[in-house]
Amino acid sequence: xxxxxxxxxxxxxxxxxxxxxxxxxEFVSPLDCTVTSLLGGVPPLPLRNDAMPxxxxxxxxxxxxxxxxxRRSIGRSNAVAALVLKHPHSRNFGTAQLxxxxxxxxxxxxxxxxxxxxxASTSKPAIISRFKSELLGLLSETSQQxxxxxxxxxxxxxxxxxxERRRSVPHLRRYLDxxxxxxxxxxxQAIFELSKQDSSLRSEALDLLRxxxxxxxxxxxARSRILLKKLESGL
Numbered sequence: 001x002x003x004x005x006x007x008x009x010x011x012x013x014x015x016x017x018x019x020x021x022x023x024x025x026e027f028v029s030p031l032d033c034t035v036t037s038l039l040g041g042v043p044p045l046p047l048r049n050d051a052m053p054x055x056x057x058x059x060x061x062x063x064x065x066x067x068x069x070x071r072r073s074i075g076r077s078n079a080v081a082a083l084v085l086k087h088p089h090s091r092n093f094g095t096a097q098l099x100x101x102x103x104x105x106x107x108x109x110x111x112x113x114x115x116x117x118x119x120a121s122t123s124k125p126a127i128i129s130r131f132k133s134e135l136l137g138l139l140s141e142t143s144q145q146x147x148x149x150x151x152x153x154x155x156x157x158x159x160x161x162x163x164e165r166r167r168s169v170p171h172l173r174r175y176l177d178x179x180x181x182x183x184x185x186x187x188x189q190a191i192f193e194l195s196k197q198d199s200s201l202r203s204e205a206l207d208l209l210r211x212x213x214x215x216x217x218x219x220x221x222a223r224s225r226i227l228l229k230k231l232e233s234g235l
Contacts, residue, residue: 058093059082062101064114069108071146080116081123088127095120099131107144114150125157133160140171145180152186156193166199176208181217188212188220192227206231 025200061076061083063069080098088095098120101113121128128135128217135158139151152175175187188209195205209231213224 023098058097058101059104059109062104062109062116063106064108071108071111074115075108075112077112077116080112081119084116084120084121084127088124095127095131099128099134101193102134102138102147107124107146110144111146114147118150118154121154121157128154128157129159132160132164136164139168145183148175148178148183149180149186152183152190155190156197160194160197162198162200165194165201169194169201169204173208176212181219184212184217185219185223188216188223188227192231194229202231207226 002041027235057152058080058201061080064073064075080093083093084095084098087093095117098113098117101109102117104110104113117128125169135151138147139155142148142151152172155172160168169198172187172188172191176184178184178187191201191205191208195201206228209224212220214221216224
């Protein structure tokens with residue numbers, strides 16, 4: 001699959017600069033973004049208005065202060081998801097700007113952008129539809145684990161053609177060799193979801209889930225057993 005770039009022509013990872021993003025000058029109250037993690041996490045609490053800066057620039061919300069980058073924290077990604085859900089077509093903090101951030105030079109920004117986009121698409125899958133080509137391209141090329149697991153979860157929410165579904169599966173199979181157990185588990189979930197949309201993928205999905213149920217990580221085994229029951233019973 002050829003590499004793609006978002007419709008708004010995002011900069012490459014090596015050349016993107018935070019200063020290129022415009023500043024929002026109005027205050028927008030965040031929505032209650034309640035998203036349950038694939039692996040059984042607790043939905044996030046509603047975000048307080050006082051947690052939002054008065055000028056919520058998208059990158060300012062996603063980034064950490066210089067020298068304090070922390071990939072273990074989602075930062076304000078819940079707030080960003082809320083803003084995008086409320087104003088998806090905004091020039092300042094809409095979906096296109098969030099997709100651009102997936103190519104940012106800072107891996108923390110990329111990670112949180114993916115987290116926010118996945119959460120927003122959980123509530124409203126159509127929000128990512130027009131960025132299908134860009135997300136499919138990134139699915140095939142990224143090696144960052146946080147992007148991989150969020151892209152795997154978003155993939156079945158895209159309006160894929162039968163050919164696009166089939167071409168996506170090899171990338172998800174490659175994710176099963178990732179060092180991250182979360183990436184592997186999310187890839188299995190995506191393969192299961194795609195097989196529900198396309199019966200020609202069912203046999204491959206069953207084989208992969210059965211193998212993971214036998215020899216995968218603890219999270220993979222637990223998830224595979226649940227998904228196998230659903231797939232074998234036709235759910």
